Amino acid sequence: MTEPTPAGQSGVVVRSTVFGRIVRNPLGLTAIVALVIIGAAAAFAQVLAPYDQNFSDITNTLAAPGGEYILGTDSGGRDVLSRLLYGGQLTLASALLCASVAILIGLPTGLIAGYYGGWFDSTASWFANMILSLPGIMVLLSVRAALGPSVWLAMIVFGILLSPGYFRLTRTVVQSVRNELYVDAARVSGLSDLRIIARHIMSVVRAPIIIQTSIVAGVAIAIQSGLDFLGLGDPAQATWGIMLSDGFRNVYLNPLLLVWPTLAIMLTIASLVLLGNAVRDALEDGQKITAKRRPAGEKKPSRSAALPAVEAGTEQHLLKVSHLAVGYPQADGSIKTVVDDVSFHIDRGEVLSIVGESGSGKSQTAFSILGLLPDTARIVGGSIQFDGTYTVAPGDDTVSAERLGALRGRRISYIPQEPMSNLDPAFTIGSQLVRPMTVVLGISKAEARARALELLAKVGIPNPQRTFDAYPHEVSGGMAQRVLIAGAISCEPDLVIADEPTTALDVTVQAEVLDLLRTMQRQLGVGVIIVTHNFGVVADLADRVVVMQSGRVVEEGEVLDILRHPKHPYTQTLLASMLEDKQPMTKLTVDAAAGGTA
Numbered sequence: 001m002t003e004p005t006p007a008g009q010s011g012v013v014v015r016s017t018v019f020g021r022i023v024r025n026p027l028g029l030t031a032i033v034a035l036v037i038i039g040a041a042a043a044f045a046q047v048l049a050p051y052d053q054n055f056s057d058i059t060n061t062l063a064a065p066g067g068e069y070i071l072g073t074d075s076g077g078r079d080v081l082s083r084l085l086y087g088g089q090l091t092l093a094s095a096l097l098c099a100s101v102a103i104l105i106g107l108p109t110g111l112i113a114g115y116y117g118g119w120f121d122s123t124a125s126w127f128a129n130m131i132l133s134l135p136g137i138m139v140l141l142s143v144r145a146a147l148g149p150s151v152w153l154a155m156i157v158f159g160i161l162l163s164p165g166y167f168r169l170t171r172t173v174v175q176s177v178r179n180e181l182y183v184d185a186a187r188v189s190g191l192s193d194l195r196i197i198a199r200h201i202m203s204v205v206r207a208p209i210i211i212q213t214s215i216v217a218g219v220a221i222a223i224q225s226g227l228d229f230l231g232l233g234d235p236a237q238a239t240w241g242i243m244l245s246d247g248f249r250n251v252y253l254n255p256l257l258l259v260w261p262t263l264a265i266m267l268t269i270a271s272l273v274l275l276g277n278a279v280r281d282a283l284e285d286g287q288k289i290t291a292k293r294r295p296a297g298e299k300k301p302s303r304s305a306a307l308p309a310v311e312a313g314t315e316q317h318l319l320k321v322s323h324l325a326v327g328y329p330q331a332d333g334s335i336k337t338v339v340d341d342v343s344f345h346i347d348r349g350e351v352l353s354i355v356g357e358s359g360s361g362k363s364q365t366a367f368s369i370l371g372l373l374p375d376t377a378r379i380v381g382g383s384i385q386f387d388g389t390y391t392v393a394p395g396d397d398t399v400s401a402e403r404l405g406a407l408r409g410r411r412i413s414y415i416p417q418e419p420m421s422n423l424d425p426a427f428t429i430g431s432q433l434v435r436p437m438t439v440v441l442g443i444s445k446a447e448a449r450a451r452a453l454e455l456l457a458k459v460g461i462p463n464p465q466r467t468f469d470a471y472p473h474e475v476s477g478g479m480a481q482r483v484l485i486a487g488a489i490s491c492e493p494d495l496v497i498a499d500e501p502t503t504a505l506d507v508t509v510q511a512e513v514l515d516l517l518r519t520m521q522r523q524l525g526v527g528v529i530i531v532t533h534n535f536g537v538v539a540d541l542a543d544r545v546v547v548m549q550s551g552r553v554v555e556e557g558e559v560l561d562i563l564r565h566p567k568h569p570y571t572q573t574l575l576a577s578m579l580e581d582k583q584p585m586t587k588l589t590v591d592a593a594a595g596g597t598a
């Protein structure tokens, strides 16, 4: 079932549940149909089978298919079709038992070990390693020798042998998410561990467990059939393995006896594997957008095709965002719009601030300009133009990586919110500054090195050489932000986008970094977009301001105008929260021209 997306977008959101996506996958559908038929045939064996599994017509052994016995009879004169149906019961049930035992042991222990760690983790890991080191077949043979040929017992033991697989898988997945911010947030909000595990952790563990189970069930069928084939099963009960063994003994007399159980085993295992793959694909494709089918003859527009000319009279703007709308497809097929009808522009040498509370869409707007939106994001309306050329043309539903790739780092640069996580801990600061310069500016390593040292000095780093040689963890957050500012201006961009550049820094360092940004902007004459939730930063740096709330622009204008006469209640609230009800009457920054505080 599909549903058109909002205007401006050329994709169609596929409304789908996981099950819906599995059945839309031809292989998934085939696997489900095959498993349902096999399962139903086994479950209703008592009704469907013409004879009892052990009914023997000794006057008619090894009969060919046809007549009274549709698939013939085996060496004991038993009906092959009936035994195949009854055999399915035991074979499938034992595979289910094996997988259940493995899950019941491996999943809870993996959850506890992954979530809490500590002594339980060490002990459980030790046991898992010990079980993994046991030779499975030898254990199964020993159990049979000691306790008799029970298929149930063999499958319980095999389930225990397979449980470390589930334990390790669950533990690893849980460890990878237990320190995620949303899990911390759930803890802080007072949710019990049980609820956090049930709600946040299980949703991550679910998919790999389902996939693992389809594989384990297949392996269990193969092992169980293998044991029966070797004559180690219970001869009183029909299984596909025992049928296989009988067929093998009589392969020269009636080769077909080997074919039927082999087909049943192969079909079941293949269906389980295909189902596992389909489940994996369905979970990965969570929110899939397929390209809208174009009418026959209509060509897909090429990214490299000539772009439409920007609106006449707007070419001179360094950047112009027009009616931009960004959305995320949801599982129910709708689109959650996070940026809606946003328009503004910035000229060379200007500082524009985008201000708004958390979640108002500031970063999504900045990321649209930078082409850093996640893959799932869709431009659902509007356009973005940089220096007279579209980066997002009207009608585009994504930001063109090709167009942005040519601009990012060269003409548009970025100063991120968290300096430390934006520097690679494995490389020295110097190498992280030098490399982009050699690539983008085409200068030699020695030149780039000299330039990097110069830039480090320029951004106020006291000992440039030491910082150049240091690894990121050896410098403070404030220093790291200065390094990133140096990096952002190193390739002489026209536009710098700084996303909350001081949020992660302490107050005194914030002031220094703002000072530095102001100085850099004036010296280099670049356009700067500062994304912030802090009107203090706006007052300090910006020429113009765009105020955003809930993804929309609620007010835009000169900083002084907005500080003095905020029109929108939201702007008034933002200002009031900063100024504690004092009316701002003047720009708070040093006026370069006047050379004093206004």
Ligand SMILES: Nc1ncnc2c1ncn2[C@@H]1O[C@H](COP(=O)(O)OP(=O)(O)OP(=O)(O)O)[C@@H](O)[C@H]1O
Pocket (backbone or CB within 6 Å): 328, 338, 356, 357, 358, 359, 360, 361, 362, 363, 364, 365, 374, 533
């Ligand atoms: N990958 C995503 N999928 C779905 N929604 C998203 C995604 N990323 C962001 N959003 C939503 O977009 C909205 C705007 O987010 P954005 O990061 O632009 O806010 P912001 O104003 O920059 O806030 P902050 O100051 O906290 O970074 C939020 O409601 C957020 O939940």
